[in-house]
Amino acid sequence: MRTSRAPQASPASRTARRTRRTRRYGAAGAAVLSLALALTLGTQATAVPGPPDAAGGPASAAPDTGIRQYEVTGVRGAPERSALAATGTAIDEVLHGSVLISADAAEAERLRALGYELAPLPAAAAGSGDVQAAAPSDYHTYESMRAVVDAAVARHPDLVSSQVIGRSHEGRDIIAVKVSADVAVDEDEPEILFTHNQHAREHLTVEMALYTLEELTSGYGSDARITRLLDTREIWLIPSVNPDGKTYDTESGAFRSWRKNRQPNAGSSAIGTDLNRNWDYMWGCCGGSSGSASSATYRGAAPESGPETRVVADFVRSRVVGGEQQITAHIDFHTYGELILWPYGYTYADTAPGLTADDRDAFAAVGRAMAASNGYTPQQSSDLYITDGSIGDWMWAEEGIFSYTFEMYPRSASGGGFYPPGSVIDRETARNREAVLILLENADCMYRSIGKEAQYCS
Structure with missing residues (x-):
């Protein structure tokens, strides 16, 4: 059991810290597929x-x-x-x-x-x-999501815990759910984080969080693979990063196609910051976000100016223990487009400061293995277009976390865009079961996927 936390390591030590961490976790794990899928263009979001x-x-x-x-x-x-x-x-x-x-x-x-x-x-x-979804009632509300989490904690107190890690602009709790054997003990195991609902209108991602929670808890003790993972991993779920935006998008009884949070902007009548342009790495650097408060991609007044961004960033920073970031892998779920994306988004280059050829190859190998399981298209984020201040770039560059963005169902607007019908929720969340397990299995040593376990994770 850990008894203390050390301050975050300096940027100069991140590469060495990442190598130490992967060496410690690298003794166990299975090899992943590295099937290459043809890269095709996809989608990132749409309206109704x-x-x-x-x-x-x-x-x-x-x-x-x-x-x-x-x-x-x-x-x-x-x-x-x-x-x-x-x-x-x-x-x-x-x-x-x-x-x-x-x-x-x-x-x-x-x-x-x-x-x-x-x-x-x-x-x-x-x-x-x-x-198309008939109404917001096809999806869980913020309140009913909380009820599902509370019920899981009550049913599985040894496997599941929930904590409030901060509050949104309007004062709603942002919760982190931990799933692990001996959940009350902070063990020296690889940690994996799943975040959902940064963009308000992407309600299918909250359903993904609840599916993952149910699958892990119901499988422990009955599914050997899940049991092994929960015995050797600590898994964190943040079901809704943007609870204010989620609520606003649905509270009228009709979808509003709202993307941002609900934070007012000084000197403007426009509301909201695009949380996925508000992260403190290459913020506003490269034309991949907007400085106009009325824009859908408004990056905010400063990095982490969105309270929800700061809450999640502080939580991630809190997982630095003994000078090492315990979170090794991450998926940020979005809709739509059926894509698996990896850093960097701010540059077209395959490698850049802090992202070596081996790093990039490990990202691609595991990304392609996950895509082979769910039929999504794997590619570097900037293959679509440049973004800056995104969560994936920050997770990797600042914290050394292998971070992926999943764009869930549908592949195109004809499948319902942001608001596919409730009848597809079970199918499309279960579609990602294998991809989630692949990431969990590789989280102890992502470099195993490129045959370099001995170099990085011995």
Whole structure:
């Protein structure tokens, strides 16, 4: 049992610290697949079908916000997509030769004035009828999510604990759920973190957290693989990083297609910070976020200015014990696009300061193994377009954590976008079971996937 915590190591010592940690954990674990899948372009988010566009065609819209979805034509490669993203526009979906975006009328006109060609998305492409959630009641609310967690703690007190790690802007608890054999003991084992719901409208990710919790607890003692993992790992789940945004997106009884948190911005009537552009690594460096408070990708007034970002970052920093970060691997769940992404997002380069060729190869090998299990597309984050201030880049560069972003179902807007029907929740969360287990099994030595266990993890 650990009895003390040491302060966070300096940036200069992170590489050495990472090597020490992987050596300590590397004695056990199974080899992973390193199947290469063909890289294809995918999506990152979208909106919901709604009333006709002002030009007369159908478009995607949220009734309370006036947000519609448009296709922007003539945007082909990653540099052109990055240039569009640099205007402060949130790219929803990447197609061949175009992209989909969500925008209100003012944003659409601003982009047209910049020379972009926008066409309202046909309703059939945006998802309708039986491919779209009927109502927010298809998903757990923040309150019902808390009830599920509390019930799991009550049923499995030796396996599950829950703690409030901080509060949102509006005062809601942000909770971290720990799952491990002898859960009350802080053991010297690899720790794995799963975060969900940074973006408010991505409710399927909360369902993913609850699925994982149920699968781990129900499998302990009956499933040899899960039992072995819980005996040798400490697993953390943060089911909702953005509880205010989640609540706002659904509390009216209709989806609002809300992305950001609900924090006011000084000097502006615009609300909210994009939490996944608010992390303290390469914040605002590279055109991958917006400095405008009205933008969907507004990066905030400063790194970690979003209280929710700071809560999670402080929790991660608190897991530095004896000078070493105990969290070794991480997935941040988003919707949609069926992608598995790894750092860096701020640069197109495969390697960059703090990310060696071996690091990149280990990221890719485990990422491709996970993708082989769920059918997602594995690729470096910036293959889509440049982002900065993202959680994955921060986790790796600042804390030495192998961090992946999963973009869950659907693959395209035709599957329901942000709001697929409740009938697919069980199927699409279970679809990631094997990928989660692959990461858990490799968390003690990610370099095993490239045959370098002896070098890094002996």
